[in-house]
Amino acid sequence: MIEIGKKYQLKKIKDWIANDNREYRVVGFCEDDIVVCVAPDGESYILKKDYLIDPEKPDEIYSDFRMMRG
DSSP: OOOOOOOOOBOEEEEEOOOOOOOOEEEEEEEEEEEEETTTTTTTEEEEEEGOTTTTTTTTTTTEEEOOOO
């Protein structure tokens, strides 16, 4: 379960070499599946909750999101 005030890493993106190991602190929810996060550098992000690694499901480390290169 994703909770406000806690830190989470992003899931890995399939077929993408770069891996972001930073922890994002959740500061709020916009909708049921959207969270507002703050990175260690202070930058804010709006992400789907499914993109964060849930401590209750630590084996789910890959996101269903795919990056396309053109």
